[in-house]
Amino acid sequence: MTDPTVLILASLAEGDKHGYAIMEDIQTFAAIRLGPGTLYGAITRLEKCGWIRAVNSDSRRQPYRLTADGAAELKKQLALFGQIVRIGNRRVKEA
Amino acid sequence: MRTLIRWAAGCYPKAWRERYGAEFDALLEDVSPSLHDVCDVLRDALRARLTPPVEPWVASLAASSSGARFPIIFSVGAHALLLMLVAATAVGYVTPMPLRIGMAPLPPPFPEPPPQVTDARVFPTAFTLYSSLPLKPADGNVLPLYVAAGVGINFFPVPDIGAVYRQGNVERRVWPGQALESFMVRRTLPEFPRAVDMREAVSVFVEYVVREDGSVKVLRTSGPTPFTDSARSAVEQWVYRPLGYENHRCEVLSRVEVRFDGKFAQSELR
Numbered sequence: 001m002t003d004p005t006v007l008i009l010a011s012l013a014e015g016d017k018h019g020y021a022i023m024e025d026i027q028t029f030a031a032i033r034l035g036p037g038t039l040y041g042a043i044t045r046l047e048k049c050g051w052i053r054a055v056n057s058d059s060r061r062q063p064y065r066l067t068a069d070g071a072a073e074l075k076k077q078l079a080l081f082g083q084i085v086r087i088g089n090r091r092v093k094e095a
Numbered sequence: 096m097r098t099l100i101r102w103a104a105g106c107y108p109k110a111w112r113e114r115y116g117a118e119f120d121a122l123l124e125d126v127s128p129s130l131h132d133v134c135d136v137l138r139d140a141l142r143a144r145l146t147p148p149v150e151p152w153v154a155s156l157a158a159s160s161s162g163a164r165f166p167i168i169f170s171v172g173a174h175a176l177l178l179m180l181v182a183a184t185a186v187g188y189v190t191p192m193p194l195r196i197g198m199a200p201l202p203p204p205f206p207e208p209p210p211q212v213t214d215a216r217v218f219p220t221a222f223t224l225y226s227s228l229p230l231k232p233a234d235g236n237v238l239p240l241y242v243a244a245g246v247g248i249n250f251f252p253v254p255d256i257g258a259v260y261r262q263g264n265v266e267r268r269v270w271p272g273q274a275l276e277s278f279m280v281r282r283t284l285p286e287f288p289r290a291v292d293m294r295e296a297v298s299v300f301v302e303y304v305v306r307e308d309g310s311v312k313v314l315r316t317s318g319p320t321p322f323t324d325s326a327r328s329a330v331e332q333w334v335y336r337p338l339g340y341e342n343h344r345c346e347v348l349s350r351v352e353v354r355f356d357g358k359f360a361q362s363e364l365r
Contacts, residue, residue, distance in 0.1 A: 019118060020125040035135025036100070036122055040115055041142060061125075062118035 004034055004042040005051075006081075009066060009074040012052060018061035019043070046070065100128040106140035209241045211284045217247025217296070217356045224248050227281040243284045245360025249352040250276075260348065267304060267346045270338075275349055278335040280309065285329035285353055287360040288321040296356040299326045303351075307344045309335045314348070326353040 011017060011025040019039055027033050034042075043064065046052045051070030055063045066074070100123055107116070126132065211226040250272035260267045299318035303311050311333045316323040330351070338347045 019122040023122075023126070035132050035139075036119070036126060036128075037103075037132075037136035037139030040119055040122070041139040044111070044115065044143070060117050060121040062121075 003077075004038050005046055006074065006077045007032065007034070008039070008042050008046060009051065009070055009077070012064060012066040013071065013074060016055050016063040016065045018057075018059075018063045020061065022064075049073075096128050096130070096133065097123070100133045100136055103133050103136040103140060106137060106144075108140075108144050111143050210238055211241050211243045213247050213284060214242055214244055214356070214359055215247075216359050217245065217354050218249045221247065221249045224282065224284070226284050227279065243286065245287045245356045245358070246285050247354045247356070248284075249354065251350070251352050253350055265346055267348045268340055270347045270349050272349045272351045275305065275335060275338075275347065278305075278309075278338060279333070280336055281332070281334040283329045283332040285325045285355075287355050287357075288325055291321055291357070293357040296354055296358070297322050299323050299353045299355070301326050301330050301351050301353060303330050303333075303349060305335045305338055305347045305349070307337060307346055309337050311335070322353075322355050325355075329353075 007026045007030055008022055010029075011022045014025070017025060019036075023034055023036075023039055043052070047054070047064075049069075051067055051073050052064045053067055055065045057063050101120075104116075104119055104123060105112075107119075213224045215223050253269055253271050255269050256271055258269045260269070297319055299316060299322045301316050301323075302314045304314055305311055311331055313327045313331050316327055318326075330353075337344060339345060
């Protein structure tokens with residue numbers, strides 16, 4: 001649940017964001033603070049996989065955008081998480 | 096702490112710094128770095144240095160479960176095959192193939208024409224000349240000798256013996272054909288033209304030059320055409336050892352008389 005790549009994809013699903021905005025957004029909606037190294041390590045992997053891409057910008061703060069492949073991957077991951085949450089809830093009730 | 100985290104950011108590989116360096120520095124300006132962040136950056140810089148760059152096709156391959164298994168299966172299979180071959184060779188089941196490196200077999204030898212000798216009846220007083228073909232083959236048997244019927248060669252005295260003619264940088268010395276005999280490597284005898292039906296004798300004079308490499312070039316001929324052609328084609332196949340004068344190579348000019356006697360040739364053809 002705390003996989004930084006999924007958190008970044010979820011953050012970018014709302015719209016284009018640069019690195020610091022992604023950190024702030026994740027801290028807001030997931031209460032998780034990603035370190036700068038963790039954030040850019042995940043961004044590097046996501047860009048190499050083609051799930052996000054850099055948007056043209058004149059600012060030093062480089063914004064990123066979710067690609068169609070990234071959106072599909074995010075949906076797949078969220079469906080998996082939903083299944084885990086559903087089964088986990090049911091088992092907690094039965095316990 | 097900000098200086099420390101900037102130092103840590105400098106630990107990323109050069110290629111990573113070129114791509115993400117500027118925006119990463121901007122991010123570090125926005126955050127309030129803690130010791131935890133410094134460690135986080137150092138850990139990721141180390142990971143970036145140890146992890147080879149992931150190409151998109153590799154990522155897509157790794158994303159599919161069957162694709163992820165394929166390299167493993169292939170690697171294990173290849174190693175197993177290699178081990179089996181090594182084991183089979185060790186117990187002698189597989190015989191190493193001998194390495195044969197050599198030249199391709201030579202083609203069968205081109206059949207040489209039979210050895211020939213000039214017709215002594217044409218020039219009764221001149222030397223009898225042999226063709227330069229081997230008279231004894233390798234098996235020791237004597238080859239039959241054939242006479243070039245009706246053909247004789249005469250080395251007549253040349254009036255300008257010893258003269259030197261210069262053509263550009265080339266120096267040509269006049270030697271009689273008799274003097275060149277000891278340098279002869281290969282001789283082909285002229286053939287009596289078969290299309291000619293005559294009983295008289297015809298003399299053809301050939302002037303030729305022996306080049307520095309020993310090959311022969313005919314300069315001029317005199318006589319009726321079918322006979323000069325035969326004489327020219329034969330003389331141009333002659334080969335001499337390279338000739339020299341006073342320790343330097345030179346070209347040698349010489350002349351021969353080739354006589355075709357139809358009387359003797361026709362008697363052989365009948």
